[in-house]
Amino acid sequence: MRKSLKHILKLAVRTPAFAYTYIAADRIVAELYFLKRANRANSRVFNSCILAAPGAGNIGDQALLESALDNSSGRVVVVVRRIGSTHIPERFRARTDVVSLPNLVYGNPLARVRDLLAFLRLASKSRQTWVVGADTMDGAYNPLASIARFSAAIAAARAGSEARVLGFSWNGEAVPSSIQSAKIAVRSVQLLLRDPLSAERIRASGVQPVKDCADVVFARQGAPAQPHGVLEWVRSQRAGARIAIVNVSGLISGSLDQTPEYAKFVSYLNASGWSIVFLPHVSRVGNDDIQSLSLLASSVNVSDFYLVDELLSPDQVYELVSCSHLVLTGRMHLAVLSLLAGTYPITLATQGKVEGLYRILGKPELCVMPIPGFGDELVERCGDLISHGLFDQRVDDTVIGHLRDSSIKNFPPAVVFS
Numbered sequence: 307m308r309k310s311l312k313h314i315l316k317l318a319v320r321t322p323a324f325a326y327t328y329i330a331a332d333r334i335v336a337e338l339y340f341l342k343r344a345n346r347a348n349s350r351v352f353n354s355c356i357l358a359a360p361g362a363g364n365i366g367d368q369a370l371l372e373s374a375l376d377n378s379s380g381r382v383v384v385v386v387r388r389i390g391s392t393h394i395p396e397r398f399r400a401r402t403d404v405v406s407l408p409n410l411v412y413g414n415p416l417a418r419v420r421d422l423l424a425f426l427r428l429a430s431k432s433r434q435t436w437v438v439g440a441d442t443m444d445g446a447y448n449p450l451a452s453i454a455r456f457s458a459a460i461a462a463a464r465a466g467s468e469a470r471v472l473g474f475s476w477n478g479e480a481v482p483s484s485i486q487s488a489k490i491a492v493r494s495v496q497l498l499l500r501d502p503l504s505a506e507r508i509r510a511s512g513v514q515p516v517k518d519c520a521d522v523v524f525a526r527q528g529a530p531a532q533p534h535g536v537l538e539w540v541r542s543q544r545a546g547a548r549i550a551i552v553n554v555s556g557l558i559s560g561s562l563d564q565t566p567e568y569a570k571f572v573s574y575l576n577a578s579g580w581s582i583v584f585l586p587h588v589s590r591v592g593n594d595d596i597q598s599l600s601l602l603a604s605s606v607n608v609s610d611f612y613l614v615d616e617l618l619s620p621d622q623v624y625e626l627v628s629c630s631h632l633v634l635t636g637r638m639h640l641a642v643l644s645l646l647a648g649t650y651p652i653t654l655a656t657q658g659k660v661e662g663l664y665r666i667l668g669k670p671e672l673c674v675m676p677i678p679g680f681g682d683e684l685v686e687r688c689g690d691l692i693s694h695g696l697f698d699q700r701v702d703d704t705v706i707g708h709l710r711d712s713s714i715k716n717f718p719p720a721v722v723f724s
Contacts, residue, residue, distance in 0.1 A: 319449045322486035325456075329490055332457045335419060336464045339426050352403075353380035355432035355467065357410075357425075357458055359440050361392035363590040366523070366639030368392060369620035370438050373526040374472065375402065377717040383428055387412060393619075397529060411454045418454075425458060426465050434718060435462035438522065439474025439498070441638070443488070445481025446657045456487035456495075463494035472716045473500035473522045476508040477658045488513040498716050501662025517715065520666070523620075523642045524713035531625035536583060539612045540629045543581040547610065548631040548697070550580045551644075553587050554598040555636025558656060558676050564598065564636075567681030569606045571634065574685045578692075581610040583626065587637040589617055595637070627651075631697045634684070636676065638663070645709065648700040652688065654680070666712075667705065 318324050356374050359367035375382065375398045383403045386392055387410075394402050405428065407421040429435050437459045445452040455471070463469040471491070476499060488497065489512060497516040499505040505518045531537065540549055552572060554564055575582060584603050586595035596615055603613045618626070620643065627633055627640075628647035635641050636654040641663070644651040650669075653660045654676040664673045671687060674680055691697060 325483035325486040352432040376527040429462035429465035444477040445484035470496035476504040503662030520712035531621040553635040556594040570681035
């Protein structure tokens with residue numbers, strides 16, 4: 307009986323009616339809140355309120371937040387699920403407040419009312435509200451969380467804050483409740499898509515107007531990387547070998563045994579004299595790149611390799627990939643950091659997130675589907691790209707400049723409000 311109810315609820319969350327009801331309920335909460343505060347003046351304490359991505363063991367989520375902070379001005383409040391799930395670099399701390407609202411996007415629906423009220427108070431004090439969209443808006447991972455993010459943006463707009471959902475992708479099979487949420491949100495919230503294919507898809511879903519941009523991380527400014535053993539190792543290896551960064555996505559490992567496929571690719575590089583860094587990008591329970599990489603490293607005979615057994619900072623990753631010749635990754639934001647650093651990445655495509663990025667680059671051959679047998683395709687494509695000299699080149703500065711310029715469109719002009 308309990309399983310049947312859970313299944314029914316899971317199906318209900320995916321329906322347009324559920325999205326409409328959910329957002330309508332939030333609107334009632336917001337209207338009651340503002341009715342109570344009708345005679346109170348709101349002072350705009352913050353320039354920006356940023357609803358962060360989950361973080362908690364994801365370098366990409368950390369990079370997204372840091373890029374948003376890089377492109378913010380004045381005082382900022384960052385809304386997170388849990389304190390400690392993201393790191394605020396020293397250069398931002400003097401002007402950044404962090405508030406934990408554990409039930410705003412995830413968690414207990416009843417406790418969410420309290421967190422929604424707290425979020426409304428923050429939005430009322432903020433000139434702008436930015437929801438970090440990334441790959442969390444189309445319902446592919448968590449339909450309820452997607453609705454909650456859209457609804458939070460709508461609530462912020464009702465609070466008088468200029469609201470936007472920053473550069474997000476849109477799956478070719480977006481969940482109906484997410485489509486309905488986007489249709490409601492676009493009336494008061496700016497929706498910014500991070501690649502042309504995602505923009506085509508969401509417009510085909512009947513959501514307009516939306517704006518074409520690029521991924522938020524392309525607008526990062528960053529800072530010098532803290533020292534790490536892998537950086538020293540790569541510098542020592544560069545004198546006599548090409549460097550390959552290899553990432554294995556723990557998420558893909560949950561549905562496909564990638565070890566034998568990656569082993570073909572790693573063995574090919576090793577036989578060709580490459581030095582290899584096994585680099586994790588996400589480390590969470592049930593979604594752990596470190597575990598997948600350790601399994602790979604123990605199953606192949608590699609002459610020169612370095613297994614990174616912890617998550618690096620985005621600045622350290624950027625430094626690492628800038629010293630490398632090739633990146634193979636199952637994680638999109640490792641590909642983004644690689645391109646930004648001038649190194650071409652081969653990326654395994656999941657959830658329809660990557661194809662649009664490689665359309666911008668005009669290099670669809672760098673996008674590989676993670677299906678049984680993909681190891682042979684990796685070896686074939688890599689051999690062809692090496693023979694054409696791609697990995698002895700850097701990504702053209704004009705391409706990087708275009709991606710930066712497109713990414714900066716996510717953000718309003720940097721103005722400090724008094």
